[in-house]
Amino acid sequence: MKVFIILGISAAIAFTAVFFSFLQKGKDVLFEESEDNCITEAIQKAYNMVDYATKYALKRNIQGKGIASPTSLLAFSKFPEQESQDISQAAERMEMSIQVLKQKVCQKHKRSLHPTGKYGILASKPFTNRVLGFFLTDLLSADLLTMIANISGCLAYMLPPKCPNNCLANKYQLITGACNNREHTRWGASNTALARWLPPTYEDGLSQPRGWDSSAQYNGVQLPQPLKVPYCVKYSKEELGEELAFITVYPGFRVLSDCEKFYLTLKLRKYMFFFTQVTTNDTLFKGMDCLPFYRSSPTCGTGDHSILFGNLSALNPRQQINGLTSFLDASTVYGSTSTVESKLRNLTSEGLLRVNSKYHDNGREYLPFTDRVPSPCAQDSNASEDERIECFMAGDSRSSEVTSLTAMHTLWLREHNRLAWALKAINSHWSAETIYQEARKIVGALHQIITLRDYIPKIIGSDAFNQYIGLYKGYDPTVNPTVSNVFATAAFRFGHATIQPIVRRLNAQYLDDPELPSLHLHEVFFSPWRLIKEGGLDPLIRGLLVQSAKLQVQDQLMNEELTDKLFVLSNNGSLDLASLNLQRGRDHGLPGYNDWREFCGLPKLETQTDLNTIITNQKVTEKIMELYHNPSNIDVWLGGLVEDFLPGARTGPLFACLIGKQMKALRDGDRFWWENDNVFSEAQKNELKRHSLSRVICDNTGISDVPVDAFQLGKFPQDFKHCSNIDGMNLEAWKEIYQEDINECENEINPPCSLTAKCINTKGSYKCLCTEPYKLAEDGRTCIDTAQESAVH
Numbered sequence: 001m002k003v004f005i006i007l008g009i010s011a012a013i014a015f016t017a018v019f020f021s022f023l024q025k026g027k028d029v030l031f032e033e034s035e036d037n038c039i040t041e042a043i044q045k046a047y048n049m050v051d052y053a054t055k056y057a058l059k060r061n062i063q064g065k066g067i068a069s070p071t072s073l074l075a076f077s078k079f080p081e082q083e084s085q086d087i088s089q090a091a092e093r094m095e096m097s098i099q100v101l102k103q104k105v106c107q108k109h110k111r112s113l114h115p116t117g118k119y120g121i122l123a124s125k126p127f128t129n130r131v132l133g134f135f136l137t138d139l140l141s142a143d144l145l146t147m148i149a150n151i152s153g154c155l156a157y158m159l160p161p162k163c164p165n166n167c168l169a170n171k172y173q174l175i176t177g178a179c180n181n182r183e184h185t186r187w188g189a190s191n192t193a194l195a196r197w198l199p200p201t202y203e204d205g206l207s208q209p210r211g212w213d214s215s216a217q218y219n220g221v222q223l224p225q226p227l228k229v230p231y232c233v234k235y236s237k238e239e240l241g242e243e244l245a246f247i248t249v250y251p252g253f254r255v256l257s258d259c260e261k262f263y264l265t266l267k268l269r270k271y272m273f274f275f276t277q278v279t280t281n282d283t284l285f286k287g288m289d290c291l292p293f294y295r296s297s298p299t300c301g302t303g304d305h306s307i308l309f310g311n312l313s314a315l316n317p318r319q320q321i322n323g324l325t326s327f328l329d330a331s332t333v334y335g336s337t338s339t340v341e342s343k344l345r346n347l348t349s350e351g352l353l354r355v356n357s358k359y360h361d362n363g364r365e366y367l368p369f370t371d372r373v374p375s376p377c378a379q380d381s382n383a384s385e386d387e388r389i390e391c392f393m394a395g396d397s398r399s400s401e402v403t404s405l406t407a408m409h410t411l412w413l414r415e416h417n418r419l420a421w422a423l424k425a426i427n428s429h430w431s432a433e434t435i436y437q438e439a440r441k442i443v444g445a446l447h448q449i450i451t452l453r454d455y456i457p458k459i460i461g462s463d464a465f466n467q468y469i470g471l472y473k474g475y476d477p478t479v480n481p482t483v484s485n486v487f488a489t490a491a492f493r494f495g496h497a498t499i500q501p502i503v504r505r506l507n508a509q510y511l512d513d514p515e516l517p518s519l520h521l522h523e524v525f526f527s528p529w530r531l532i533k534e535g536g537l538d539p540l541i542r543g544l545l546v547q548s549a550k551l552q553v554q555d556q557l558m559n560e561e562l563t564d565k566l567f568v569l570s571n572n573g574s575l576d577l578a579s580l581n582l583q584r585g586r587d588h589g590l591p592g593y594n595d596w597r598e599f600c601g602l603p604k605l606e607t608q609t610d611l612n613t614i615i616t617n618q619k620v621t622e623k624i625m626e627l628y629h630n631p632s633n634i635d636v637w638l639g640g641l642v643e644d645f646l647p648g649a650r651t652g653p654l655f656a657c658l659i660g661k662q663m664k665a666l667r668d669g670d671r672f673w674w675e676n677d678n679v680f681s682e683a684q685k686n687e688l689k690r691h692s693l694s695r696v697i698c699d700n701t702g703i704s705d706v707p708v709d710a711f712q713l714g715k716f717p718q719d720f721k722h723c724s725n726i727d728g729m730n731l732e733a734w735k736e737i738y739q740e741d742i743n744e745c746e747n748e749i750n751p752p753c754s755l756t757a758k759c760i761n762t763k764g765s766y767k768c769l770c771t772e773p774y775k776l777a778e779d780g781r782t783c784i785d786t787a788q789e790s791a792v793h
């Protein structure tokens with residue numbers, strides 16, 4: 001005992017000495033370097049700015065009084081949960097410190113500029129001759145740099161997560177998606193950087209978006225302002241329908257939400273408003289100098305502050321955080337962090353998700369309301385002041401963005417609870433945790449099946465599906481499933497061209513209902529009250545089943561509802577989804593259209609004639625060339641969107657390639673993919689395959705007739721089937737044969753182990769153990785002396 005006390009005291013002394021020397025060193029570094037208070041002031045200033053912005057600016061934006069502006073609504077739908085906020089804030093503090101230090105004239109420390117210096121190397125792409133200021137590592141000591149990293153909290157988020165190695169963690173995906181890959185534990189996890197398939201193109205090589213510097217030239221010309229781009233895609237004519245049902249849009253929406261969400265960066269940096277100046281001709285945005293645009297938050301250790309985490313050769317340009325898990329694991333239903341998950345779960349029930357305690361839909365559940373009140377969702381103008389209907393809460397904060405999307409979120413909440421009840425009925429001995437996890441696992445598998453089997457082939461066509469995705473050959477731990485930046489920021493936003501501007505609500509005969517007239521899209525933005533007070537889920541879902549998705553025509557890509565009226569709840573401003581998409585691509589440093597075509601092995605397009613080989617509508621190519629002058633300058637979202645479709649597809653070759661490659665990575669790099677060995681039993685897999693979105697609708701709404709394939713547009717009644725004829729899974733395959741465990745060791749009459757061995761009971765069996773120097777004999781029940789045994793031999 002004494003030994004331990006002495007050791008303890010020595011350790012304490014040693015620790016204190018190290019601790020104080022560290023503090024002293026830190027103090028020296030901070031205060032000696034900053035006799036003129038230059039550095040400490042700069043850091044302090046940066047921190048104050050970030051903390052102020054976090055506390056007030058964003059909050060004010062989100063919780064303003066009166067009718068919410070489009071920007072507040074966008075902010076609300078992208079508002080990060082606490083854990084993600086902490087990470088974003090750490091990264092912001094770090095980046096802001098560096099920015100302030102860069103701007104601050106620390107003459108005493110400032111060395112001569114490096115005309116071809118370290119930034120010069122970076123700036124070679126595309127601005128070799130730009131002098132971007134003195135290099136910061138020349139100015140700050142390594143100790144101080146590490147200290148800034150530490151103080152900001154960034155270092156902590158760069159360490160690999162600890163992976164639990166217990167039975168539960170091996171059976172069910174962690175809520176954050178971490179540890180799915182045992183070696184690369186952060187692959188696909190929430191709150192990590194989006195993957196880069198091509199190096200980013202920032203103007204300064206690190207973080208400045210293309211087009212920020214209005215004098216910068218690309219292939220001899222300036223890039224067009226994003227607000228000019230709706231000119232190429234916007235239209236206001238009557239709708240053209242296509243042969244897919246409008247509901248096709250919503251799995252897409254779900255996939256995206258499963259995959260990524262960007263956090264708002266703080267409204268501080270001057271290039272917040274980069275390239276969104278409104279020109280005098282923009283009648284739509286009259287009276288506004290610029291459209292607000294929040295940059296996506298950087299991840300720790302990238303962008304301006306990457307210099308802190310390595311030498312120059314390892315410089316790390318700005319990367320963006322993905323707040324959700326990358327995996328198709330239904331994180332839109334369950335959340336991507338344990339904090340959100342525990343808000344969504346009903347922890348006192350048998351594995352259920354929480355439901356709305358105030359409102360019901362003909363006896364069926366609604367999503368619970370958000371706890372971030374008052375939320376910015378629109379209110380019924382006929383309702384009294386105190387009868388507020390807040391935004392809903394789901395695994396993804398965008399669940400209230402459009403009423404039809406809310407309906408789909410609600411459908412999956414109900415499916416989880418339906419499964420949980422059914423599993424409990426089959427396996428009464430299961431704990432609440434097992435029921436919750438098993439139901440979650442099934443819902444995750446259904447998301448995977450519906451996405452990959454029923455949805456993606458219709459989007460990229462069967463040829464591209466076979467080329468880029470193909471048959472499943474098993475889990476490949478070398479594949480990184482992390483969602484790529486180009487997928488999130490460009491390719492998967494093809495969906496914005498498939499949105500109908502009208503939302504229909506239909507009665508049980510699938511006819512327009514005079515009580516529930518059709519609505520314009522802008523009338524259903526952030527309006528959960530419409531769901532609750534205007535007929536619930538069923539009329540909306542019927543509308544999605546018989547209304548066609550919008551046909552994508554090259555000169556009619558995005559309706560005015562999305563370009564002129566995005567998130568408009570009153571006349572206090574507007575957003576435009578087309579320019580947001582473009583700006584986002586530049587904010588994320590996406591290379592241009594031709595770079596991505598080359599990445600996919602598609603020929604580079606040099607001239608308008610080349611463009612016309614893949615975009616048959618010449619008026620469109622003319623407009624594009626008028627804006628961009630050179631095909632290489634085209635922003636990838638626009639270029640990919642206007643390409644002619646592949647046969648049987650809803651995208652052209654570029655987006656088919658990018659979506660296909662992403663889907664393959666999401667499938668092959670997922671250890672918990674439903675088809676992987678030992679994730680489900682063979683019997684369970686066979687049952688899962690029988691299920692479909694149509695069945696989910698039948699089981700969770702009052703709708704009695706549906707098409708067999710919910711995505712294929714059909715006419716009622718001839719193309720519809722009664723729900724009793726729609727196939728679905730039989731949960732008996734999840735029945736666990738439970739036998740009460742018999743403790744064999746208690747059998748005194750016929751003891752399983754000899755008297756020399758110790759008997760240990762195990763589930764369904766027993767073990768006989770011997771202690772040294774004895775070992776178990778071949779009969780498995782007697783202990784023999786090893787010394788005697790070797791003497792005999």
Ligand code: HEM
Nearest residue numbers: 249252253256260261262402488492493495496499580584
């Ligand atoms: C009425 C329907 C829709 C509306 C109002 C809508 C609106 C938005 C908005 C405002 C953003 C954020 C823009 C930014 O600041 O960068 C966004 C992002 C995105 N949208 Fe849509 N969208 C809709 C449907 C879809 C569909 C059908 C798809 C795909 C099939 C899709 C794919 C994406 C993707 C991949 C992102 C980026 C990821 C994210 O921010 O979560 N959207 N959408």
